Amino acid sequence: HPDHALAGDVAAAGAAWSGARLLEYPIWAWHWSTPDGEWPLGLIRRFDLSPEDHARKLQALALHRSQVLPLSDEPGDEAVVPPAMAAHFARGFEIFVDGTAAEAPSPDASGTASLARSFFDEFYREARDPWGFETRWYERRKRALTLAALPRERFGAALELGCSIGVLTADLAARCDTVMAVDIAEQPLSIARERLAGRPGVRFARMTLPGEWPSGVFDLIVVSEVGYYLATADLERFFQRCRGSLAPGGVLLACHWRHPVPEYPLSGDRVHDMLATVPGLVRTVEHRESDFLLEVWQPEPARSVAQHEGLVP
Structure with a gap:
């Protein structure tokens, strides 16, 4: 029944935007x-x-x-x-x-589903740092560009979605009063907790996004190398929930690998194409390389770094 389907879509969108229970x-x-x-x-x-x-x-x-x-x-x-x-x-x-409690990956119209938790559990079972966050120059350079793209020197509350073993989390903690870091798998979270043990203001949680979602409003939300793990419908809800959790004047940073990976439901470029459709956000930073795409989005009307510094009206 199309009337039932439309009513359900509207309710799901409203719950995603507001963080309400569906x-x-x-x-x-x-x-x-x-x-x-x-x-x-x-x-x-x-x-x-x-x-x-x-x-x-x-x-x-x-x-x-x-x-x-x-x-x-x-x-x-x-x-x-x-x-x-x-x-x-x-x-x-x-x-x-x-519907809010459902953690099972939901397929999109093509039948493609988000990657399940078991995929990541198996991935981390083979190695402590399978992506080389601690060892690769590529990752160190990308983190430096990520931190340089942030339009403010300091933030209050930050949310990192897909924190893995906590290498970027440590850098964010140096520039934020509090950091809430989330990942789908427990193994990398145990490493991240050990890495930042005793660091005040840093919390970790295992969650399956977007069905589970941290409470609160955040001045900075970081979506780094996580969006392409989700099928289209889940990513739409994911970005809706990001928008709903973003404080007025907040910053949403997204960074994704651009090369194809057969196991991933989406490409990095597709993730950023979908991010561009979220209403009420303005892109203020775009850094595009052959390997990855890095963008910063802010609620409109967004002000540039030079405007914040008083260099231009």
């Missing part, structure tokens, strides 16, 4: 689904209605005559919602699916 309401699934089929049993939530609310609901259902009563006595004009179907909604409780 509860999905099954309607025709009661008719065609089976308990061992499409129902995600671990995400089912029951809410009991008060006697007053139950009575109001029964009254409202009875008034929905075009659905619960026959349109006429002619064959084919039977009630759209027959009594056996209506019984599911006449009970004294509601059943919802907790």
